[in-house]
Amino acid sequence: MPPDARLRPVLIGSEIYRRSSYGPKHPLAIPRVSTALDLIEAMGWLPPEGWVPAPMASPAELARFHHPDYIAALQRAEATQQADAADRARFHIGAHGNPVYREVFSRPATSAGGCLLAARLTAAGGIVHCPGGGTHHGRPDRASGFCYLNDPVLGLLAWLDQGLDAILYVDIDAHHGDGVQDAFHDDPRVFTLSVHEGGRWPFTGAATDRAGGHARNLPVPPGFNDSEMLWLLHQAILPIARHLRPQAIMLQCGADALEEDPLSRLALSNNAHWGVVRALAARPLQQRALGRGAGPDGRGAAPRRAGRRRLQPLVRRTLLGRDLGGAQRRRDPGPGDAGGRARAAGAELRPGGRARPAGTLVHHAPRCAASGRGAGGGAARGGGGAARPAGAARGGLTRGRNRRGARRLRRMRGRAPPPGEGP
Ligand SMILES: [Zn+2]
Numbered sequence: 001m002p003p004d005a006r007l008r009p010v011l012i013g014s015e016i017y018r019r020s021s022y023g024p025k026h027p028l029a030i031p032r033v034s035t036a037l038d039l040i041e042a043m044g045w046l047p048p049e050g051w052v053p054a055p056m057a058s059p060a061e062l063a064r065f066h067h068p069d070y071i072a073a074l075q076r077a078e079a080t081q082q083a084d085a086a087d088r089a090r091f092h093i094g095a096h097g098n099p100v101y102r103e104v105f106s107r108p109a110t111s112a113g114g115c116l117l118a119a120r121l122t123a124a125g126g127i128v129h130c131p132g133g134g135t136h137h138g139r140p141d142r143a144s145g146f147c148y149l150n151d152p153v154l155g156l157l158a159w160l161d162q163g164l165d166a167i168l169y170v171d172i173d174a175h176h177g178d179g180v181q182d183a184f185h186d187d188p189r190v191f192t193l194s195v196h197e198g199g200r201w202p203f204t205g206a207a208t209d210r211a212g213g214h215a216r217n218l219p220v221p222p223g224f225n226d227s228e229m230l231w232l233l234h235q236a237i238l239p240i241a242r243h244l245r246p247q248a249i250m251l252q253c254g255a256d257a258l259e260e261d262p263l264s265r266l267a268l269s270n271n272a273h274w275g276v277v278r279a280l281a282a283r284p285l286q287q288r289a290l291g292r293g294a295g296p297d298g299r300g301a302a303p304r305r306a307g308r309r310r311l312q313p314l315v316r317r318t319l320l321g322r323d324l325g326g327a328q329r330r331r332d333p334g335p336g337d338a339g340g341r342a343r344a345a346g347a348e349l350r351p352g353g354r355a356r357p358a359g360t361l362v363h364h365a366p367r368c369a370a371s372g373r374g375a376g377g378g379a380a381r382g383g384g385g386a387a388r389p390a391g392a393a394r395g396g397l398t399r400g401r402n403r404r405g406a407r408r409l410r411r412m413r414g415r416a417p418p419p420g421e422g423p
Contacts, residue, residue: 005126009319013051036312054114078105098143108149115151119158136177168246173254174264176205222265229272
């Protein structure tokens with residue numbers, strides 16, 4: 001009996017992440033999804049039946065977006081544990097930061113299967129969280145930015161196949177969600193909204209790029225902080241969501257926008273991600289939107305990576321906010337707490353719009369990424385033309401929030417199981 005995503009946010013996971021690695025020197029070498037799932041369970045944020053296992057997507061299901069030759073090349077690479085020169089050149093397998101590793105086909109196919117399952121589970125509404133997905137750079141016929149298969153695109157296509165025709169994709173990963181935007185460039189049924197560091201790999205997503213009217217891009221400067229994200233949330237993301245009145249929302253919240261992540265120069269704390277998750281999963285919208293999630297983007301350097309691992313568990317907690325009730329709302333400051341700098345009119349999503357019932361799918365990115373640790377690093381310093389929004393301030397508030405977040409994480413570290421020792 002599949003769980004009812006309308007009653008409680010469903011969590012989709014897989015044991016395949018526990019034993020899988022991109023390689024010891026790869027930026028995504030550290031375990032992220034397995035530790036996130038373990039921590040979620042240790043904190044008691046799972047229903048008694050636990051998380052729902054993600055099925056591996058079949059080649060036929062993947063062919064909804066990906067070229068059959070590319071799918072076959074991924075399977076071949078997994079079987080032989082190598083990629084020949086032709087596959088490296090044509091499909092970027094084993095090249096451009098996309099290594100051949102033990103589960104180079106089965107792991108991304110499982111992430112894709114999780115997103116396809118999420119689409120099915122939200123056919124009648126509800127919320128699903130997939131900490132193993134979010135590979136938004138994947139292309140139909142090649143790997144890109146550590147992303148082999150584009151599970152967000154496959155999930156969005158599954159929603160379209162269910163008959164939805166008004167979907168909002170929100171991407172707050174540090175990198176532009178280029179693969180998703182390009183996949184729906186000419187499709188008015190999917191609107192993509194990306195907040196990312198300007199001038200950062202893949203060097204797309206300028207503010208003027210609107211993908212034929214179906215996208216908005218909000219490049220932000222290095223040092224982009226919590227109060228600025230709060231400002232964007234209430235001045236741009238939520239107004240767009242209100243205007244579009246989507247039947248479904250997918251949120252990709254890669255953790256590489258967190259402060260001190262080596263793959264970006266942004267300075268968000270977990271609070272910023274929780275704020276976006278909470279706003280988009282708000283009850284009025286949740287009742288008629290679909291959702292899916294992906295996992296932690298923990299690419300931080302060693303002293304910081306424990307915090308990255310905790311982003312997705314805390315996203316799960318945020319999604320359970322209705323269960324935590326007022327306690328969580330008191331802990332998580334709203335727009336008024338920005339000292340007026342990020343206060344915006346119309347901060348709440350209002351019901352209305354299309355009649356089709358659905359659920360809000362929240363999609364977080366465990367991995368997306370740039371092609372290597374140094375990709376775009378120099379260019380990012382210039383800001384890439386990104387403008388700091390008027391009315392948003394740097395400094396004080398975010399530093400205070402980050403201190404509170406650090407204290408909270410320190411408390412959690414004392415309660416969480418060591419990596420690899422989860423239930
Ligand atoms: Zn990223």
